[in-house]
Amino acid sequence: MTIRRSARLYVEGTVLLSLAAALCYGADAPTLKPVSFIACPIYRDTNQGRKSGCWLADDHESGVRYDIGGGRAKPQIGHEVLVEGVVANSPDVCGGALLAPVHTAVLETRCPAVMLPTENYPGRAFQVSAKSVLPPMDVERPLPPPPYESQQWVIQFNFQSDFLLYQYSEVILDAAARYIKVSGAKRIFVTGYAATKGMQVSGRTVSESNTLAKTRAESVAEALRRLGVDPRLMHVSWRNDPEPIASDGGLEEPSKRRVTIRSEL
C-alpha cells in the first residue's frame, strides 16, 4: 500500500512530495503545519560525547514539549528562544517531540536558566554533514566547470541577527565567490532582507529591526570582498519584508531573513 502510493505520488510531481512525507509520518502525525512559539529553553545534559546535549522548549498554547536542538544555532539557557519548526516523526530521545527542520533564535529577554539531568533519555550524538563543512585551505578543490551562467545563492539568518552562521554560511559564501571568480561575472547583486512587519508568536508581536536588512547585506558583501570578489562589481542593496521563498520544511518566516547573491555574466 505504502509503496504503491509513493510511486503514484512520484509520477504526479514534486508538488505532492510534502503530502507523501506527511503520509509517511503516519496517520496521527500533525501533518506539516509549522509550529512557532516563544519559550524558556531547557538544557538536558544527555552525554553522548561532544556537543551532544538536548535542547527542549514548552509551547504554552499546546502544552507540548518539543525537542528543538536540531537547528543551525542552539539556544542559550537564561534567554528566551523563538522556535519555528515542523514536527517530525522521530523517536523521542530527549524528552520532547522532535522539530525538524527547526530554527531557534536567542532573544534578549531573560528567563530562568534551567538544566535537567539525563533521566534515562539517551540523547543523540553530535553530527555535522560534510556538506556543511568547508575544507581546510590546503585542500585542493576543482573549480566549478563551464559552461557558466548567471547564478543565485541564498543565505539565511537567525531572527534579529546579521551573524554569518558557522558550518552553514561559509560554505555558501565560498561556493558563490569561487563561481563568481571563475565564471568572470560582470555584475553581482547582493540584496539583504529583514522581516520588519513582525509576526504574532505566543501572544506577542516580534519583528526585526529596520537596520538589519542593510547590515546583513553589508556583512555578505564584506565576506565576498575578503574572498576575493571585486567590490567594484558588487551592487549592494537592501529592503524589508520580502515574499517568502521555498525553504526547508516550507517555513515561510525564516525564509524572509535572508541575503541573496545574484551573479550576472
Added chain:
Amino acid sequence: MPTKGAVGAAISAGCAAFLLSAVFSAGSGAAEAQTPPEGETWWSPGSGREFPAILSYADERGIITTLNLKGPTDTRGHPFFTSLGTNGRACITCHQPADGMSVSAHDIQARWQATNGRDPLFAAIDGSNCPSLPQEERASHSLLLERGTFRVARPWPPVDASGKRIAPQFDIEVVRDPTGCNTSTVYGLHGKNPAVSVFRRPRPATNLKYLTAVGFVFEPKNGFPLPIDPESGRRMSGNLLADSRAGTLKLQLLDAMRTHLETEGDLDPAEIQRILDFEGQLYTAQGVDFVGGKLDDGGAHGGPETLALSKPGVLKSSRDVQWVEYSPWAASAATNPASATTDTPGSGDAQRLFRESVARGAAIFRERTFLISDSSGLNSMNFGNPTRDSCNFCHNMTRTGMDVAPGQVDLGTTNEPFADPAPDLPLFKLTCHAGEIPHPFLGATIYTHDPGFALTTGRCVDIGKITMQSMRGLAARAPYFSNGSARTLREVVEFYNRRYNIALTEQEKQDLTNLMSVL
C-alpha cells in the same frame, strides 16, 4: 622541586647524555646551590654571545630546549639582540631562551636581585606599574615582579590598523587604579594621549609558523573570512597578541619596537627581515622531564624537533590526534595510578608512572567532556550555552594546542565575576551604549581587569576576550594566562576546574598538570 637555573648552556646532540646527567643532579637538589653566572642564563642585549643551533636550560620540571634551525647565529649587531631604542632593551630582553622565549616571573625576580632593578627589563615605560612612579623602588615594579606582566597602553578610543578612530560601543570608567596609571593626568584615560593601561604577559617568540598558520579561511567566531595582508597577499593570522591588535609578525614587531623598545624613527626593512627570519627559525619545547626522562624516549615524540618537522595549522581529528606525541606512553598503563606522583628523578617505576600520567593527561584533555558555559566567543557562536565538549574543543591545533579557527575567547580570566580576585590590577567598568548588542553573558555593564579584544574592536561582545596562545614550553615560563593570574600549571588546572565545574579528581588534576609540564 628544583630551583630554576642554568645547568647547561649550549648543547649538541653529542653531549646530551652529559646534560641529562647534570639535569638529574639538579633534580636532586644540586641546582639549588648554583648561582647562574651572568651571561649564561640571562641574555642581555649586545652580549655578543653566539646563539647556538641547540640551546637548553633547566627549568622547574626539566630541560627546555630551543632549536635554532639555521644556527649557530652570530648575535653581534643582530637586531634581535641589539638595543634599537632609547631604553636599552632588545627583543631578547623579554624573549629569553631559558624561559621558553618568553620571560618568567622567576627570572624577572632574579634579574631584579642581580641588577638592583637597573636592568632595561624594568624600563619605566612598561616594566613598571606606571612611568610616573619612583622607578628605584621595587614596589613600583610589583606587577612585573609578581605576575610577570608588562604594561600595555592601548589608545582610547580604539584605532584600526590604519590609525583611524573606531567609535566604541561602550564607555569605560576606572573603578580601581592601584598603579595610578589609568587615572594619571599624563598616561591615563584623560591624559594628552588617552590610553587604557592593562598588564599582560609576553608571548613566546618561537614556534611562530604555528601562530601564523591559517588552517581555514573563515574565522567562525565573528563569521568573516580572515583579512588579507596587503603586503604579502596572505591571510592574516588571528592568533597573534592577546588582543589581536596586529595580524602579522611584522606588524607585531613594529608595535613592539615602538612601545616596548621605545624606538625613534623607522627601522631599516632589512633589519626587520633579519628579526623575522631569526625568530621564524626557532622551535622551543620541553625536552627532558626530571622524572619522566627524555621526552622523545619510549616511543614518544615530545621535544622541539617534532615541532620543527610538523605541519602547522592542522586541526585535531581521529587521524591527527591531539598530543599524539605521548600516546606511546599509555601502552604500559596497568599499575596503580595513585602512585604516579613522585619526586624520584629518573628511577624506573617513577619514570614509568610519570609517563603513564602524561598519557592519561593527554586522554583527559581530548576526551573528558564538561559543560562549557557563558564564554563569549564560544557559547555565543551557534554551539549553544552551555555546550558539552573537552579542552580539545578550543585547543584544537595539533602540536601547540592553539585554535585553528582561530580567534578570541572570554574564559573569564579578566572579567568579573569569573576572574580570580586581583586587588593589584586595575578594574574598569564598561557600559555598553543603548542599542548596541551587549556582552552575551554579562550584559551591558561589565567589570573587568582587561577588556582584551574589545580594546581592538570597540565591540561589547568582545569585552574580556583574549587570544589563545601556544601551550609549548610552559614549564619554563610561569606564571600563566594573559594577566599572570595562575602562578603554576596546577593553578591553571584549578581555574578551569572551578570555572566550568569539571569535578576533576586529584589524579586527573595531576595528570593534566604533568601533561602541560612536558609540552
